[in-house]
Amino acid sequence: MAGFEINHRAIDEMVCEIKKSFEQASQRHQIRVPIGTDLPGGSGVEDDPFLSKALLWLDERAAEQRGYFQDMKEFTDREQLPQEEAAGLALQLEQHGFVRISRSFGGDDTAVFLADEGRLEVRRLKKLAGDRVLRANYVGNALLRWLHDQGAPVGPGTFTHAPTAFFAGTAFTCEEVLGAVTELVSAGLAQREAGHDGNAPHLLRITEGGNACIRGGHTVRSYMDSQNTARTTTNNYHGTVVNGGMSGGVASTGDHNTINSGNSIDAQALADLVQGLRTVAPQLGLDAVDAEDYAADVEALERDGRDPEQGGRIWRRITRLAGPALTTAIATGVGQQLIELGSGLYS
Structure with a gap:
């Protein structure tokens, strides 16, 4: 290459x-x-790193000390957060219905008890994760x-x-x-x-x-x-309206006529990319399922990669599946070189 x-x-x-x-x-x-695939509808707590971690922490503590309230100040200490954040976290969890707060006359509202709704949310978070x-x-x-x-x-x-x-x-x-x-x-x-x-x-x-x-x-x-959608064009060529995407530098008119364009995928570069991806496959350390998906995607890239839109989608699937392995498979420099080549073709 x-x-x-x-x-x-x-x-x-x-x-x-x-x-x-x-x-x-x-x-x-x-x-x-953890492993899980059954994903019920949720509350969005997974997007908040501290609330979701607080729930998992409370679940662990509840398993160790059943029936006891837990002080959220211990959690903020672990996370190196200001102690005044403890009451706020407790209140947010209570508003979601995940905990009950033990309120004191002194205004110390950081002791919480994980409710049944909180246990269900912990189960959902573990499946999402x-x-x-x-x-x-x-x-x-x-x-x-x-x-x-x-x-x-x-x-x-x-x-x-x-x-x-x-x-x-x-x-x-x-x-x-x-x-x-x-x-x-x-x-x-x-x-x-x-x-x-x-x-x-x-x-x-x-x-x-x-x-x-x-x-x-x-x-x-x-x-x-x-x-990628922006690459699909509608143009008028001498009175012929072209509705469609670019395929290997060729625009489809929709009635089996084609018009050449300058936005093609280099055939030799694509062939080099496909050959390289197949060559490094044994070095990627993918499990059996991922290896099968990887091989299928490389075959699809070989077949449809001349179309910038289809090829781009396939290339992104490959990088999501094997990107980390390709990035670290650099004993011979091939892995990163393939990433650079694919990025150049489908940027």
């Missing part, structure tokens, strides 16, 4: 930095990702918003210490953060930057596209879909 100059040392450093930050964060927040699709979508949104709020290039590994690096009360895994970095860079919503000197860590910054996504109130997924 000639023509791509990849700074493998910088990529290695970025991966190592994220993993190191992740290990440091995990010492403070134990990560448990095991949904891989929801987690993948959420980590991308959380990381992009975090990058926006930083206001400057920043080491992506520090995201693991952010309060928002949680979904449904459970911390994101290192692989999930790496996958989100890969997806945002592939979509043009974030960009890697070298550090200030040769020894500085690799940085990540939000792009104009990423800022537009955040300021427009979009999720990463909806913004990417809207960009």
Whole structure:
């Protein structure tokens, strides 16, 4: 795949930095990702990192000390929050119907008892936390918003210490953060930057596209879909109205006539990408189910990848499924080179 100059040392450093930050964060927040697929309708508490973590903490304490009220000040101490936040958290949980507050004449309203509704919510949160699709979508949104709020290039590994690096009360895994970095860079919503000197860590910054996504109130997924939809055009060519998308540099008129355009997917680059994805497949360490999905997506990319819209959708599926593995499969430099090639074709 000639023509791509990849700074493998910088990529290695970025991966190592994220993993190191992740290990440091995990010492403070134990990560448990339970398995679950039956997802009932919910309250939205999963989007609030402190409320969801507080519920899981109360459930653990209730199992250890049945029938006792728990002081939310212990939770705020664990999370290194100001103690005055304890009463606010307790009140929010009570408003949802998840706890009962033991109110005292002295105004100390931080002792709570987990209600039956709270136990049901804990069960729902644990099931949500095991949904891989929801987690993948959420980590991308959380990381992009975090990058926006930083206001400057920043080491992506520090995201693991952010309060928002949680979904449904459970911390994101290192692989999930790496996958989100890969997806945002592939979509043009974030960009890697070298550090200030040769020894500085690799940085990540939000792009104009990423800022537009955040300021427009979009999720990463909806913004990417809207960009793909924008590629479908309606044009008039010498009196012929063309309604349709671009397919390998060819516009379909809808009546089996075609008009060439300049927005084609390079056939040789696509062939190189497909061949490379198949070559590295045994090195990715995917389980049997993911390996089967990966092979099917690569086959679909080979078949439909000349269409920018269809190919873009397939490529995003591949990066969500195998992006972290491809990013770290850099012993020979192939994994990251494939990410760069795919991003160039379907940006």
